[in-house]
Amino acid sequence: MARRKSKKKQKQDDTLGLVGGVSILSSLIALYLTKNAVISVITLIVVIVVLALIINSIEEAKLKRLRRSGIAEIDKMTGTQFEHYLGQLFKLQGYNATVTQAQGDYGADLVLNKDGKRIVVQAKRYSKNVNLKAVQEVHGAIAHYKASAGWVVTNSGYTQSAINLARSNNVRLVDREELVEMILRVKEIIK
Incomplete structure (x- = not known):
């Protein structure tokens, strides 16, 4: 029987899938609109970087909230x-x-x-x-x-x-x- 993923791991996989999907879709739209593979690749890279920065800032905000809450002390x-x-x-x-x-x-x-x-x-x-x-x-x-x-x-x-x-x-x-x-x-x- 296959082991179920933890909620955290599932959420990470979902986020990765979403980033990949949005990146590829953006790249394909750029290719369709411009008919230029170079612009399509550049679009792909830019979208991945922007999404990575957004996800990183969200994670940083969550981490700050956890630090302010004192949950680390509760865990001990x-x-x-x-x-x-x-x-x-x-x-x-x-x-x-x-x-x-x-x-x-x-x-x-x-x-x-x-x-x-x-x-x-x-x-x-x-x-x-x-x-x-x-x-x-x-x-x-x-x-x-x-x-x-x-x-x-x-x-x-x-x-x-x-x-x-x-x-x-x-x-x-x-x-x-x-x-x-x-x-x-x-x-x-x-x-």
Whole structure:
């Protein structure tokens, strides 16, 4: 069985394909309009360079955002440190956040209260994608804590099975990208 590509690798392949396609199309259009192979090749080179510069600047902007967010520090935290960090992050967003005890937490690492709603959160500071076990845990915690919703928050991503289970059980998944956005919004508020 063939191995599936990671989202990052797939995105890189898609971008490379798009750059190649646009470059070749531009070159063919130039050849058709001018009937000159030299101009067509020059067009191809110019389009590739321009697209490479655009992609590079987009990647640089993403990298700057990640550096500003502090996600690199989160990646070095222990699971318990990450739970406490999230507690502070949610407090800055107006939630009454309580970090549960480390053992016997019934599937919730944090309990959030805001506007009469209770949300249980399963925090996963991982270097790989979070699997469906985290979704199962937080789903079980909803009833135990009498919560109206369950979230799984990670500094990583999710397996497809976790995404499917979360969707069918109305569990919100907060991945690395959304976590970075949340951190940046909070940093803007506290400036």
